[in-house]
Amino acid sequence: MHIAIIGSGTMGSGIAQVAATANCKVKLYDTKKEALEKASNSLDKILNRLIEKGRIDEVEKKRIQGNISYVESLQDLHDADLTIEAIVENLQVKQNVFQELEGIQKKDAIMASNTSSLSIASIASCLKNPERCIGIHFFNPAPLMPLVEIIPAVQTSVKVFNQVFSIIQSWDKVAVKAKDTPGFIVNRVARPFYGEALRIYEEGFEGLPEGEKGFATIDWAMKSIGKFRMGPFELMDFIGNDVNYTVTETVFTAFYFDPRYKPSFTQKRYAEAGYLGRKSGRGYYNYAEGAEKANPIQDEALGNKIFNRILVMLINEAADALFLKIATAKDIDLAMTKGVNYPKGLLKWANEKGIDWCVEEMDKLYDTYREDRYRCSPLLRKMSEKREVFEI
Secondary structure, eight states: OOOEEEESHHHHHHHHHHHHHHOOOEEOOOOOOHHHHHHHHHHHHHHHHHTTTTOOOOHHHHHHHHEEEEEEEEEGGGSSSSEEEOOOHHHHHHHOOOOOOHTOTTTTTTTOOOSSSHHHHHTTTTTGGGEEEEEEEEOOTTTTTTEEEEEOOTOOOOHHHHHHHHHHHHHTTEEEEOOOOOTHHHHHTTHHHHHHHHHHHHTTTTOOOTHHHHHHHHHHHHHHHTOOSHHHHHHHHOOOOOHHHHHHHHHHHHHHTGGGGGGOOOHHHHHTTTTOBBBGGGGGSSSTTTTOOOOOOOOOOHHHHHHHHHHHHHHHHHHHHTTTTSSOOHHHHHHHHSOOOOOSSSHHHHHOOHHHHHHHHHHHHHHHHHOOOOOOHHHHHHHHHHHHOOOO
């Protein structure tokens, strides 16, 4: 199979590695020769590390490298069976590229976007044959993260969806189907992990201190009690505080300013200050050489309150995604465990905590704040009344 990847940045290069490893013939396209050289050198280093770890040998390295060619002209992508673009998150730019490609490639070639926030229907609308367009959303780093969200637009043909789903599975990835709505599954359901942590901090919840000690306490609660690999503030610093804020703002706007996705002024101010996280040397934590990380307040009672509040908001979001048919229960839980390494699926967690508990906790929050942000999902309420559990 001939695969074209548009954009040789971290994501595009990662997808090219995945496809080449699966023995596809890959053309990695970029307008800048230096970017292509950088991508080639980066792949060489990655494969050398895999050799050092004993995961591949020199023969496998040469096979993978031999499956990738680096091109600077869109005309070179004429023979692609599947094209995946991984360029700037700008609708007009993506549409311009796809329109040009449509005049170059064969009529049954599939055109896919790796967008994490833009409407697939909007991207497809620029094409004469929009049924060939679909969303294929990988997670970073693409070679390591198993999850891929497959997003058919309203225009996408069933044939194209089935072909793409099969291709991605053949690349040894966990494929899940998501409705073409803002954030798809993961970036929608995960918003409370960051948003509610920031809200708790801003409230000075239960005497929570300001600054790094407050951030560290919330992170400790989610890791020590919730068993998450990283706390929300550590993760925002890892992702990039500016990037995470932009995603939050984009989702908030795309959902017609639903208060559940309301951005935080704390995050906005940190981004404005240039406290972007690890990449800038300072975020919610100070990463300068010799800087001491604040010690959390390791209080079990406080930690449980923090963890339970963030967890129930995550569960509520996952339940609402199921209620609105964004994805199946199985795919929602797969997405959160395989896409962002949650310790368990949120709907499975809901069953363990009890559906009644979820409803009661959400109602307590709503009674306290009287904000639509804390409205309980209708699905949870219905399930509680009928004494049902999630079937996963």
